[in-house]
Amino acid sequence: METIPAVNQLESTAAVSASAVIRVEDAHKYYELGETRVHALRGVNMEIHRGEFVAIMGASGSGKSTFMNILGCLDRLSSGRYLLEEIDVSEHNKKALALIRNEKIGFVFQGFNLLARTTALENTELPTLYAKIDKTERRKRAADALTMVGLVDRARHFPSQMSGGQQQRVAIARALVNRPSILLADEPTGNLDSRTSVEIMDIFQNLNDKGLTIVLVTHEHDIAQFARRVLVFRDGKIRKDDPVLGRPRASEVLKTLPTLED
Amino acid sequence: MNYGALFRSALIALLRNKMRSVLTVLGITIGIAAVICVVAIGNAGQARVQQQLNNLGDNFVWIEAGGRAVNGVRTGTHDTKTLVMADAVAIKNQISLIKGVSPNVDDPVQVVYGNQNWHTSYRGVSPEYFEIKRWYVDQGALFSQDDTDRAADVCVIGRTVREQLFGVENPVGKVIRVSGLPCKVVATLHPKGLSLSGQDQDDTIILPYTTAQKKIKGITWLDDILCSAVSPDVVKMAGQEATAVLRDRHHLRPEEEDDFNIRNPEDIIQAQLDASKTLTILLIAIASVSLIVGGIGIMNVMLVSVTERTREIGVRVAVGATEAAIQLQFLGESIMLSLVGGAAGVLFGVFGSYLVGQTLGWPMEMSIEAIVVAALFSVAVGVFFGYYPARKASRLDPIEALRYE
Ligand SMILES: Nc1ncnc2c1ncn2[C@@H]1O[C@H](COP(=O)(O)OP(=O)(O)OP(=O)(O)O)[C@@H](O)[C@H]1O
Ligand SMILES: [Mg+2]
Numbered sequence: 001m002e003t004i005p006a007v008n009q010l011e012s013t014a015a016v017s018a019s020a021v022i023r024v025e026d027a028h029k030y031y032e033l034g035e036t037r038v039h040a041l042r043g044v045n046m047e048i049h050r051g052e053f054v055a056i057m058g059a060s061g062s063g064k065s066t067f068m069n070i071l072g073c074l075d076r077l078s079s080g081r082y083l084l085e086e087i088d089v090s091e092h093n094k095k096a097l098a099l100i101r102n103e104k105i106g107f108v109f110q111g112f113n114l115l116a117r118t119t120a121l122e123n124t125e126l127p128t129l130y131a132k133i134d135k136t137e138r139r140k141r142a143a144d145a146l147t148m149v150g151l152v153d154r155a156r157h158f159p160s161q162m163s164g165g166q167q168q169r170v171a172i173a174r175a176l177v178n179r180p181s182i183l184l185a186d187e188p189t190g191n192l193d194s195r196t197s198v199e200i201m202d203i204f205q206n207l208n209d210k211g212l213t214i215v216l217v218t219h220e221h222d223i224a225q226f227a228r229r230v231l232v233f234r235d236g237k238i239r240k241d242d243p244v245l246g247r248p249r250a251s252e253v254l255k256t257l258p259t260l261e262d
Numbered sequence: 263m264n265y266g267a268l269f270r271s272a273l274i275a276l277l278r279n280k281m282r283s284v285l286t287v288l289g290i291t292i293g294i295a296a297v298i299c300v301v302a303i304g305n306a307g308q309a310r311v312q313q314q315l316n317n318l319g320d321n322f323v324w325i326e327a328g329g330r331a332v333n334g335v336r337t338g339t340h341d342t343k344t345l346v347m348a349d350a351v352a353i354k355n356q357i358s359l360i361k362g363v364s365p366n367v368d369d370p371v372q373v374v375y376g377n378q379n380w381h382t383s384y385r386g387v388s389p390e391y392f393e394i395k396r397w398y399v400d401q402g403a404l405f406s407q408d409d410t411d412r413a414a415d416v417c418v419i420g421r422t423v424r425e426q427l428f429g430v431e432n433p434v435g436k437v438i439r440v441s442g443l444p445c446k447v448v449a450t451l452h453p454k455g456l457s458l459s460g461q462d463q464d465d466t467i468i469l470p471y472t473t474a475q476k477k478i479k480g481i482t483w484l485d486d487i488l489c490s491a492v493s494p495d496v497v498k499m500a501g502q503e504a505t506a507v508l509r510d511r512h513h514l515r516p517e518e519e520d521d522f523n524i525r526n527p528e529d530i531i532q533a534q535l536d537a538s539k540t541l542t543i544l545l546i547a548i549a550s551v552s553l554i555v556g557g558i559g560i561m562n563v564m565l566v567s568v569t570e571r572t573r574e575i576g577v578r579v580a581v582g583a584t585e586a587a588i589q590l591q592f593l594g595e596s597i598m599l600s601l602v603g604g605a606a607g608v609l610f611g612v613f614g615s616y617l618v619g620q621t622l623g624w625p626m627e628m629s630i631e632a633i634v635v636a637a638l639f640s641v642a643v644g645v646f647f648g649y650y651p652a653r654k655a656s657r658l659d660p661i662e663a664l665r666y667e
Contacts, residue, residue: 115577127582
């Protein structure tokens with residue numbers, strides 16, 4: 001496991017941890033399917049503060065992904081309010097939402113979603129193409145982000161030449177490249193084996209230590225334990241909201257896990 | 263969105279499917295090449311016809327002896343004796359629309375120089391003839407009005423006759439026998455080439471009409487009167503006025519047919535020119551169809567590409583691409599496709615019209631306009647047929663796109 005170098009840029013955000021980065025009030029989301037109406041979120045109220053590391057759990061169909069899509073400004077609420085950094089984004093138009101996604105939000109997906117036949121560096125660079133950043137600065141930021149996930153030596157590699165864990169780390173680098181306020185990850189370890197999953201959680205913990213706010217969806221109880229707080233969804237509502245007691249360090253857990261050579 | 267990055271990603275996307283891109287572009291290439299060839303060939307054809315129009319003469323009005331038809335049978339030029347020099351003088355003096363008049367007497371003839379023998383035709387005219395026909399001297403000097411008045415034994419020869427009788431020798435000052443009459447060659451003429459009917463216009467000997475009448479043909483009348491109107495617009499009207507003058511002079515009663523015939527070779531050439539223009543436009547229209555087919559090909563491939571890259575679009579939107587950026591990306595790809603196709607089309611078109619020009623022996627002129635228009639047109643095709651797929655891409659729901667398998 002590569003060590004993760006200290007990166008200063010994220011530390012500054014730790015200072016203002018008091019304000020709510022995310023505030024959701026009486027959030028409802030319906031999907032109209034012909035005659036029937038699917039009620040995916042049924043009145044969600046919650047706050048996430050700067051520097052938090054939240055894991056969302058819940059049965060399949062309980063509305064976790066729906067909620068994440070709302071948080072990520074990929075979708076809008078049917079009713080209720082969503083405030084991102086105390087700004088109500090419900091009224092924003094598509095262009096403004098695109099800007100928010102670009103500047104404030106980093107996404108990590110279950111299926112990595114890297115562009116094929118595009119190098120790790122270029123994949124990492126992708127969000128900067130939609131920001132007003134010049135070419136040299138783009139390259140520098142992409143290289144920095146790859147350094148953060150310990151993959152700078154794979155910058156010229158294509159996704160097809162990398163393992164799932166490495167691909168997911170490139171995806172994390174891509175999510176970090178525009179220095180977002182929050183990192184959203186919907187089942188980021190869903191396609192990975194348990195050791196690689198813990199490696200990913202190690203990266204998340206390190207990023208969180210430097211002040212990055214992280215919200216993660218997972219089905220695995222073990223994975224959720226690496227977060228600081230666990231939310232449990234059931235039928236479109238939050239049923240449990242508990243802090244994690246005795247949180248393990250992923251780096252420590254990794255030492256106890258057998259590697260392939262053992 | 264960064265334009266350099268946009269251009270690069272479009273290029274990469276197209277190079278990823280090289281074969282597909284090439285096949286897609288082919289329709290545009292063929293269309294543009296076809297249009298350029300058609301325009302070049304059409305222009306060259308028209309230039310040729312225009313050239314013949316100029317060759318014909320200076321607002322040429324041609325009055326031929328002999329009625330159009332007598333009992334359905336043409337009497338033929340040489341049987342009619344009513345057209346005389348006085349008619350020509352009257353036309354010149356009475357019709358202000360006509361600025362030049364030359365009588366004409368012609369027949370086939372055998373000419374001999376030394377041991378060289380050549381069968382050609384002669385033409386007896388007045389010096390004005392050369393202005394009416396816009397025919398210029400190559401070597402020597404034309405015969406004068408004085409020569410005409412004296413029925414001098416002089417002649418002017420066309421390029422073909424010169425080559426046949428003299429080869430490389432200088433003909434000016436030499437004496438040839440025209441149907442037995444010794445004639446001094448005073449000048450040679452610039453070549454005029456083939457007439458519209460395919461006759462070699464340079465295969466001729468030109469003498470004073472008096473000499474032809476008295477010493478060769480032995481007649482007192484004329485075969486034709488050749489005139490030059492003051493401007494192209496009045497050629498028809500000059501012909502009508504000449505008809506009136508001649509009918510009056512020939513004492514024809516209203517029920518009698520003309521004993522002469524106004525011919526309009528210019529009309530025939532003009533009609534050819536019009537036909538050739540119409541044909542060119544028609545061919546361009548047909549070639550344009552292949553541009554449209556090519557455009558539809560681009561649209562098809564772009565639609566396939568949008569579907570293939572649904573996830574990519576989802577990722578791009580998720581990381582902050584606006585609708586406009588996505589649209590621009592796909593529009594950029596289709597424009598690049600059609601531009602590459604257009605450029606190849608221009609190359610093939612220029613090469614093709616050069617080949618055709620070589621084969622037909624026509625001077626080909628590449629118009630820069632055609633190339634610029636072709637380039638603009640291919641961009642337009644790219645925008646037009648790329649718009650719908652690009653719009654479709656930009657309207658994708660990112661959540662569904664990210665879930666797309
Ligand atoms: N686009 C949609 N159209 C209609 N119904 C939808 C749509 N997306 C989600 N739903 C419904 O909303 C509910 C919540 O779905 P969601 O994807 O949020 O569940 P989830 O908690 O992420 O489940 P999983 O753990 O399986 O990923 C489900 O009943 C689902 O069928
Ligand atoms: Mg889900």
